[in-house]
Amino acid sequence: MRLLEHEAKQILKKHSIPVPAGEAFSAGQKLTFSPPAVLKAQIPMGGRGKAGGILTAQTPQEMREHFEHLLATPIRDYTATKILIEEPIELRQEFYLAITYDTAAKLPVAIFSPQGGVDIEALAKEEPGAVVQMHFSPLRRFPSFLGRELVSRAGVTGKLLIQLGALFARLADVFLDCDATLAEINPLGLSTDGRLVALDCHLDMDDDALPRQPEIAPIEKEQGRFSGGREVSDFERRAQEIDSMDHRGVAGRVIEFPGNLGLIIGGGGASLTAFDAVRQHGGQPANYCEIGGNPSVFKVTELTKHILSKPGVKKIAVIMNVVSNTRVDLVARGVIKGILESGRDPAKTVAVFRVPGAWEEEGFRLLDKYGVPYCDRTVSIDQAAGRAVSSASVN
Amino acid sequence: MAILANSDTKVMVQGITGREAASFTKDMQEYGTKVVTGVTPGKKGQSVYSVPVFDTVAQAMAHEAADAAIISVPPLMVKEAALESLMNGIKLLVIVTERVPRRDTVELLELARQEGATVIGPNTLGLISPGIVKLGMAGGPLEDVKKAYMPGKVGIASRSGGMTTEIANLLTTNGIGQSTCISVGGDPVVGSNFLDLAERFNQDPDTEAMVIFSEPGGVIEEKLAQWVIDNQVSMPIVAFIAGRFVDDMPGMRFGHAATIVEGEKGSTKSKIKVLESSGIKVAHAFSDIVTILRDVL
Numbered sequence: 001m002r003l004l005e006h007e008a009k010q011i012l013k014k015h016s017i018p019v020p021a022g023e024a025f026s027a028g029q030k031l032t033f034s035p036p037a038v039l040k041a042q043i044p045m046g047g048r049g050k051a052g053g054i055l056t057a058q059t060p061q062e063m064r065e066h067f068e069h070l071l072a073t074p075i076r077d078y079t080a081t082k083i084l085i086e087e088p089i090e091l092r093q094e095f096y097l098a099i100t101y102d103t104a105a106k107l108p109v110a111i112f113s114p115q116g117g118v119d120i121e122a123l124a125k126e127e128p129g130a131v132v133q134m135h136f137s138p139l140r141r142f143p144s145f146l147g148r149e150l151v152s153r154a155g156v157t158g159k160l161l162i163q164l165g166a167l168f169a170r171l172a173d174v175f176l177d178c179d180a181t182l183a184e185i186n187p188l189g190l191s192t193d194g195r196l197v198a199l200d201c202h203l204d205m206d207d208d209a210l211p212r213q214p215e216i217a218p219i220e221k222e223q224g225r226f227s228g229g230r231e232v233s234d235f236e237r238r239a240q241e242i243d244s245m246d247h248r249g250v251a252g253r254v255i256e257f258p259g260n261l262g263l264i265i266g267g268g269g270a271s272l273t274a275f276d277a278v279r280q281h282g283g284q285p286a287n288y289c290e291i292g293g294n295p296s297v298f299k300v301t302e303l304t305k306h307i308l309s310k311p312g313v314k315k316i317a318v319i320m321n322v323v324s325n326t327r328v329d330l331v332a333r334g335v336i337k338g339i340l341e342s343g344r345d346p347a348k349t350v351a352v353f354r355v356p357g358a359w360e361e362e363g364f365r366l367l368d369k370y371g372v373p374y375c376d377r378t379v380s381i382d383q384a385a386g387r388a389v390s391s392a393s394v395n
Numbered sequence: 396m397a398i399l400a401n402s403d404t405k406v407m408v409q410g411i412t413g414r415e416a417a418s419f420t421k422d423m424q425e426y427g428t429k430v431v432t433g434v435t436p437g438k439k440g441q442s443v444y445s446v447p448v449f450d451t452v453a454q455a456m457a458h459e460a461a462d463a464a465i466i467s468v469p470p471l472m473v474k475e476a477a478l479e480s481l482m483n484g485i486k487l488l489v490i491v492t493e494r495v496p497r498r499d500t501v502e503l504l505e506l507a508r509q510e511g512a513t514v515i516g517p518n519t520l521g522l523i524s525p526g527i528v529k530l531g532m533a534g535g536p537l538e539d540v541k542k543a544y545m546p547g548k549v550g551i552a553s554r555s556g557g558m559t560t561e562i563a564n565l566l567t568t569n570g571i572g573q574s575t576c577i578s579v580g581g582d583p584v585v586g587s588n589f590l591d592l593a594e595r596f597n598q599d600p601d602t603e604a605m606v607i608f609s610e611p612g613g614v615i616e617e618k619l620a621q622w623v624i625d626n627q628v629s630m631p632i633v634a635f636i637a638g639r640f641v642d643d644m645p646g647m648r649f650g651h652a653a654t655i656v657e658g659e660k661g662s663t664k665s666k667i668k669v670l671e672s673s674g675i676k677v678a679h680a681f682s683d684i685v686t687i688l689r690d691v692l
Contacts, residue, residue: 101501101583103583103614103615104588104590104614104615104617104618106501106584107501107505108501137505138498139506181497206496206497206498208495208496209498211471212496266557267555267557268555268581268610269557269558269561269608269637270555272610272637272640272641273558273561273637276637276638276640279639279640321558321560322539322542322560322561324532324534324535325535357539358539377543377568378568380565381561382682
């Protein structure tokens with residue numbers, strides 16, 4: 001979960017990292033802030049400045065106008081429901097500070113640049129010496145002296161070295177103690193009066209750690225933090241409802257595509273494999289999905305009906321990896337039931353059924369009974385996808 | 396033969412009284428794995444498929460020393476369970492639990508490094524060396540494992556648990572046996588990644604080639620490719636990268652936690668490019684894995 005800037009700054013403040021004086025306001029609220037002011041749309045995306053999401057105001061009237069404008073304008077496909085209003089700060093220099101996990105090294109890594117406020121990945125490519133990094137032990141953490149060591153590698157010395165080292169240690173506390181997967185301050189500003197201030201902050205929280213983060217967990221549940229991003233289609237929303245109808249297994253994670261071949265595929269890795277294979281064979285999938293964990297017959301039935309209800313879908317392909325937990329016969333039963341309840345003929349609707357594994361004899365017997373074409377484990381996932389595509393192109 | 400475990404490996408199951416753990420304990424026993432003890436705090440004196448249950452790892456180890464621990468406890472208790480096994484001298488941990496916080500994973504991996512222990516997972520189905528041993532729930536019950544796996548000389552490492560069995564099945568139906576098949580775990584950070592396992596397979600006299608199954612996200616393929624180049628590795632490696640369509644959908648999150656694509660980084664396109672540039676063979680269709688293996692074996 002990505003925190004919004006104003007939420008992240010509250011956390012920094014609690015850990016004694018200075019942030020500009022400011023407050024987040026929603027629509028209809030009285031703007032109790034005296035200009036001059038910087039107004040920042042609270043969206044879960046970077047690059048706001050260039051997209052017109054950050055404006056400055058000198059007068060109360062200008063502040064009110066900008067406020068209304070930012071609430072009404074989608075920025076990078078998101079519409080903010082909160083605007084952070086802050087004091088403007090004159091800067092002498094900008095720095096980049098971040099801590100994240102290096103997944104290959106299996107360690108946290110601290111990253112620093114004396115040239116903040118920019119696209120750090122582009123900078124690292126163009127000028128590798130301008131970005132320095134250091135892995136550290138999660139058990140020994142990242143004390144100030146490591147922060148001083150790191151910033152000194154980028155040429156920082158004097159009073160600034162001491163200030164930055166201490167601030168880096170506090171950022172590491174935020175990263176570790178709040179279970180973040182990314183804690184980034186960009187830019188950290190050095191004001192003309194010599195203060196270090198976090199002007200922007202990006203915190204990604206580990207969803208799996210939310211149960212032990214009582215201060216952060218409630219944020220996730222707040223409704224209307226922002227709206228936008230990729231729109232969930234009605235088709236996908238209905239599929240989510242089906243998946244949540246009972247807790248047995250998964251029959252969901254549906255993504256809508258414009259094609260005509262319905263897909264009932266799973267589990268995760270095999271779904272990716274089967275979807276690619278259908279496209280490689282020239283097929284046009286109507287959807288992506290993931291089924292697994294032995295879903296109930298009811299859920300498979302409902303998912304089948306739902307996919308068949310999509311305009312243009314005449315055939316469905318059922319493809320899974322060799323299953324050991326999910327039962328083949330239950331998947332077969334659900335698919336056949338769903339087709340029958342849609343008023344169609346299972347023999348003509350199933351393009352291919354390729355789910356080998358636990359209870360396959362029972363499953364195959366059922367498929368035989370309805371004349372459904374199926375294949376066993378000697379037919380690979382991509383071969384099955386090929387059969388499905390040719391079958392779908394016949395009718 | 397095999398890497399990581401063999402037919403003499405003695406296994407302790409942490410969280411053995413859980414429904415899932417009890418079920419894979421039975422499957423492991425039937426496959427021939429020596430499950431010697433189980434641990435669930437407060438349940439000393441019980442038994443699960445005649446495996447004695449103890450309150451602590453120390454008690455279990457005093458009863459009969461284990462070489463490997465399978466950890467199947469709630470996510471927030473995994474780190475402590477791992478620490479308990481490490482402090483009692485266990486050198487191989489297989490962490491089945493899903494949704495372990497990332498900080499706990501990196502902390503327990505550091506402790507494991509200090510103790511010289513190997514970790515598979517978290518979020519793994521475990522591993523199978525066909526005909527020899529099975530740790531965790533990979534492959535399911537005995538009958539299902541027998542159909543999909545057969546002994547041989549190809550190692551498998553897969554980010555997807557289900558696809559571990561699927562690849563083994565593809566090889567078995569084409570008469571190619573396997574040495575050891577490992578579900579590495581679906582999380583961004585795992586104890587043994589493709590690179591760690593490639594190093595082990597490369598040193599294993601009984602493994603002649605390795606197959607990896609990967610998905611979008613992460614940079615481990617780049618490290619693997621670099622390792623192959625730097626060490627002039629001659630063991631053939633065949634890679635299959637699933638989820639190519641995800642490249643066209645930036646920011647989309649799929650079922651597997653690691654399948655998160657941001658820009659070009661971790662895209663299947665860039666993975667395929669970097670792997671091929673190192674001489675690793677990329678199978679563009681799933682069954683091409685067999686064709687390529689036949690060429691190199």
